[in-house]
Amino acid sequence: MAETYPWKLAWITGASGAICSEVTKRLAADGVTVAATARSADKLAALAAANDRIKAYPADVLEPDALKAIVAGIESALGPIGLALFGAGMYAPFDIRNIDLDGFHRTMALNVDGVINGVAAVLPSMLQRKSGHIAIMGSLFGYSGWPGNGSYGASKAALINLAESLKLDLEGTGIDITIVNPGFVDTPLNASYDQKKKLYVISADKCARRILAKLGDKPYEIAFPSKVEGFLKTVRSLPRSLSFPLIRWFTRQTEQP
Numbered sequence: 173m174a175e176t177y178p179w180k181l182a183w184i185t186g187a188s189g190a191i192c193s194e195v196t197k198r199l200a201a202d203g204v205t206v207a208a209t210a211r212s213a214d215k216l217a218a219l220a221a222a223n224d225r226i227k228a229y230p231a232d233v234l235e236p237d238a239l240k241a242i243v244a245g246i247e248s249a250l251g252p253i254g255l256a257l258f259g260a261g262m263y264a265p266f267d268i269r270n271i272d273l274d275g276f277h278r279t280m281a282l283n284v285d286g287v288i289n290g291v292a293a294v295l296p297s298m299l300q301r302k303s304g305h306i307a308i309m310g311s312l313f314g315y316s317g318w319p320g321n322g323s324y325g326a327s328k329a330a331l332i333n334l335a336e337s338l339k340l341d342l343e344g345t346g347i348d349i350t351i352v353n354p355g356f357v358d359t360p361l362n363a364s365y366d367q368k369k370k371l372y373v374i375s376a377d378k379c380a381r382r383i384l385a386k387l388g389d390k391p392y393e394i395a396f397p398s399k400v401e402g403f404l405k406t407v408r409s410l411p412r413s414l415s416f417p418l419i420r421w422f423t424r425q426t427e428q429p
């Protein structure tokens with residue numbers, strides 16, 4: 173049975189990626205028009221070929237003016253954007269003995285600047301209409317620092333903080349904020365992450381289903397799997413004298429052959 177959603181039109185960045193392409197296809201199949209953004213026009217064209225409700229709007233999220241133009245183009249052609257889902261993101265390994273500064277800077281730029289550029293582009297018309305829903309793809313790794321995750325974790329922690337600020341700033345404006353924090357998803361994004369340290373991995377399709385099962389209710393937070401969420405939130409809430417030894421103990425367990 174088709175799901176019903178509270179939005180007629182969604183704008184999704186990272187729409188050609190593993191998780192957001194599944195979200196895009198599922199929304200379109202259930203009657204939502206999706207304006208799909210990523211850099212690769214070819215991948216977006218292939219996505220759009222799957223369903224008439226998917227419209228390709230290629231852009232680089234690191235270019236704020238291009239995003240403003242994209243939003244203006246989408247809204248004049250398709251109507252008001254009900255949902256803006258910011259999913260463009262990347263992972264770069266973090267080796268404390270050989271810090272990849274370029275990887276760090278690129279990760280922070282795409283994962284953080286890429287999101288706020290999108291928010292800045294879509295927010296003015298949402299504020300004018302006094303309605304809209306902004307969803308940000310974070311990660312469970314944003315809840316706590318983790319060995320070897322200094323780039324990605326820092327970028328996702330920034331998004332969790334940003335989402336909290338947006339939530340507070342936008343109270344009473346009619347605009348809802350959701351931070352989406354999945355755990356490991358089997359996608360090309362984390363291909364370079366040590367396989368034996370990936371726990372509770374789910375497929376991109378399952379991830380999309382779990383997001384969409386809740387997103388229409390516009391909760392502040394969607395996080396899964398619950399075991400990893402519970403562990404990381406517990407770690408976060410402990411005094412540091414307990415949390416650091418606990419993380420060290422936990423990571424030693426997953427380093428066993």
Ligand SMILES: NC(=O)c1ccc[n+]([C@@H]2O[C@H](COP(=O)([O-])OP(=O)(O)OC[C@H]3O[C@@H](n4cnc5c(N)ncnc54)[C@H](OP(=O)(O)O)[C@@H]3O)[C@@H](O)[C@H]2O)c1
Pocket residue numbers: 185186187188189190191192209210211212213215231232233234258259260261262282309310311312353354355356357358359360361362
């Ligand atoms: N995979 C996981 O385990 C996992 C877990 C938790 C959260 N997440 C988050 O979920 C989101 C999607 O992850 P994924 O695994 O599906 O990633 P993915 O398959 O690698 O897709 C990344 C997407 O971002 C787009 N992109 C990259 N740079 C861009 C730019 N400068 N401008 C516009 N678009 C750009 C890519 O398209 P182009 O290259 O064509 O631009 C692609 O559509 C990310 O925010 C990620 O951090 C992932």
